Amino acid sequence: MSKLTTILILAGGLALSGCQSAATTGSTGRAGEFGCIAGTVGGAVVGGLVGSTIGAGTGQLWAVGTGATLGAAGGNALTCY
Numbered sequence: 001m002s003k004l005t006t007i008l009i010l011a012g013g014l015a016l017s018g019c020q021s022a023a024t025t026g027s028t029g030r031a032g033e034f035g036c037i038a039g040t041v042g043g044a045v046v047g048g049l050v051g052s053t054i055g056a057g058t059g060q061l062w063a064v065g066t067g068a069t070l071g072a073a074g075g076n077a078l079t080c081y
Contacts, residue, residue, distance in 0.1 A: 008065065039079025040072050047071015 051067020052060065 036076070036080040039075040041075070043075020043078070044068045044072035047074070 045068075047070050048064050048068035050071070051063040051065070054060065054063040054067075
């Protein structure tokens, strides 16, 4: 794995962790927090699976990473408020 790929993965994880902290400050309780995390993780899994069907070789790796990142952002937007 190249240095650029590692940096992009770490930056994406850091960005997603920033999104998660906002849900814990509300009055939704533990059930709302679980739904938020489940939506984010579920979106990442679905996005990664969709991304794995695109490209070949190194391009497929980038497609999986991009799909997982966009899926997590979409799942977070749908389940966290």
